[in-house]
Amino acid sequence: MFNRVITNQTKTMVLLMVVFTTVILIFGASVYFSIVNFSHQRFYELLKIRTTTIVQIEKGKEHLDLPENYILNSRNDEELPMERDYVFAVPEDSNFKKISHEVHIPDSFFKNIIRTGEANYNDSEFYYIGQSFKYQNKDYIAIASAKNHYVVHYLGFLKRTLITCMILSIFFSMIFSFYLSKTLFKPILKITGKVKEISSENLHLRLEPQADNKELNELVETFNTMLTRIETSFETQNHLIGNVSHELRTPLTSIMGEADVALSINRTAEEYKETLEIILDEAEKLDKKIKALLLIAQTGFDGKITKIDKVRVDQLLWDVIETLRRIDSRNNIYLDISMLPDNPKKLKVQGNEQLLHLAVANIINNGCKYSNHQQVKVSIGATDTDLYIIIKDNGIGIPESEMNKIYDPFFRASNTRNYEGYGIGLPLARNIVRMHNGELLVSSHENQGTTVQMRFPTIYGTILQEESPS
Numbered sequence: 263m264f265n266r267v268i269t270n271q272t273k274t275m276v277l278l279m280v281v282f283t284t285v286i287l288i289f290g291a292s293v294y295f296s297i298v299n300f301s302h303q304r305f306y307e308l309l310k311i312r313t314t315t316i317v318q319i320e321k322g323k324e325h326l327d328l329p330e331n332y333i334l335n336s337r338n339d340e341e342l343p344m345e346r347d348y349v350f351a352v353p354e355d356s357n358f359k360k361i362s363h364e365v366h367i368p369d370s371f372f373k374n375i376i377r378t379g380e381a382n383y384n385d386s387e388f389y390y391i392g393q394s395f396k397y398q399n400k401d402y403i404a405i406a407s408a409k410n411h412y413v414v415h416y417l418g419f420l421k422r423t424l425i426t427c428m429i430l431s432i433f434f435s436m437i438f439s440f441y442l443s444k445t446l447f448k449p450i451l452k453i454t455g456k457v458k459e460i461s462s463e464n465l466h467l468r469l470e471p472q473a474d475n476k477e478l479n480e481l482v483e484t485f486n487t488m489l490t491r492i493e494t495s496f497e498t499q500n501h502l503i504g505n506v507s508h509e510l511r512t513p514l515t516s517i518m519g520e521a522d523v524a525l526s527i528n529r530t531a532e533e534y535k536e537t538l539e540i541i542l543d544e545a546e547k548l549d550k551k552i553k554a555l556l557l558i559a560q561t562g563f564d565g566k567i568t569k570i571d572k573v574r575v576d577q578l579l580w581d582v583i584e585t586l587r588r589i590d591s592r593n594n595i596y597l598d599i600s601m602l603p604d605n606p607k608k609l610k611v612q613g614n615e616q617l618l619h620l621a622v623a624n625i626i627n628n629g630c631k632y633s634n635h636q637q638v639k640v641s642i643g644a645t646d647t648d649l650y651i652i653i654k655d656n657g658i659g660i661p662e663s664e665m666n667k668i669y670d671p672f673f674r675a676s677n678t679r680n681y682e683g684y685g686i687g688l689p690l691a692r693n694i695v696r697m698h699n700g701e702l703l704v705s706s707h708e709n710q711g712t713t714v715q716m717r718f719p720t721i722y723g724t725i726l727q728e729e730s731p732s
């Protein structure tokens with residue numbers, strides 16, 4: 263239960279505090295023990311110099327008549343704090359217990375001096391260093407001792423100072439850790455807040471990229487792509503019935519019209535056969551459109567299309583134009599092929615032919631309808647990587663204030679009241695274009711007309727990208 267309450271931000275802050283505290287403690291301890299060790303070594307060096315001086319002084323005397331096991335010389339100079347110097351004759355039996363008791367120095371210290379020639383020792387306050395020397399074939403020990411005020415007083419002050427500094431450093435590291443963790447998680451919290459605002463009513467909202475944060479921007483881009491798929495899927499699934507009724511009405515009208523004309527008067531067998539062929543052709547298109555619409559529902563717009571073909575877009579446009587002219591002879595459509603590429607491979611795209619037919623037919627039919635059957639110009643062109651279809655009419659256009667709503671299902675502009683329609687064609691066309699990794703752009707001015715640009719990646723461009731060195 264406790265782990266559920268702790269957030270990643272808190273965990274990060276605690277981890278940073280632990281790291282900073284550990285580094286500070288290691289640094290403080292290293293400084294303290296380094297200074298302590300240096301002070302000990304330095305003080306021993308001073309005592310060693312003093313001991314050597316004592317030995318030289320004693321050896322410089324003309325005569326040393328010193329009784330054994332007795333303190334022969336004691337000095338109290340001011341060169342070192344509370345300095346006390348001793349010179350002892352080494353007892354013949356090497357028993358230093360009497361001397362040890364008198365000067366309160368362990369007899370092991372004297373034995374170490376005899377064994378190694380030099381030794382040092384310290385108790386809680388005093389530091390001792392001793393050397394052995396010979397004088398007139400007799401062994402002696404010289405000892406210099408003093409109180410290390412630096413260790414006793416100054417290192418105590420250093421310890422208090424370091425502890426205070428470490429406590430302050432830990433306190434400031436807590437503040438810095440909190441600030442750093444908050445800064446690190448601020449973009450994530452911002453994204454989380456934005457995500458919470460997104461619902462089925464405003465799926466058009468998108469996350470904004472974060473400055474100088476490549477990893478987070480990849481997450482934002484992935485999430486926005488997912489939102490695009492969800493938005494399109496939601497619209498398509500939610501309005502599937504409306505799409506079906508809108509898209510199936512055209513071929514049904516054509517079938518009923520042909521049948522009605524055929525039954526109006528007696529005709530020859532050849533004419534009936536021609537009529538039945540038209541009805542069969544339209545019925546097949548109707549069947550394909552039903553499958554295409556059901557395909558949208560089945561895929562849920564996950565970016566995948568079940569049936570993929572290589573589609574020649576110029577041929578697709580001729581078929582769309584022929585179909586629309588057959589539906590309504592008033593449709594005046596001009597196909598501009600002046601921008602056709604020399605290489606026909608650039609006219610091929612990967613996709614579902616019926617879905618593409620559906621999308622293009624919707625846009626061209628809207629152009630004819632809302633321009634009162636004035637000429638609609640359809641242009642096709644291609645680059646090495648992309649194919650473009652541009653559909654331009656001189657119709658009623660779309661009011662500028664309503665351009666942000668044109669992709670909303672069932673939305674119809676305020677100036678379309680005298681025209682039949684359901685507001686389904688453009689959203690459906692955009693969904694299909696997106697399914698083919700393309701882009702649909704609309705520019706329009708009221709009473710001046712509308713231009714729709716559709717862009718699709720070509721098979722030729724995909725091959726070029728695969729062949730180009732990375």
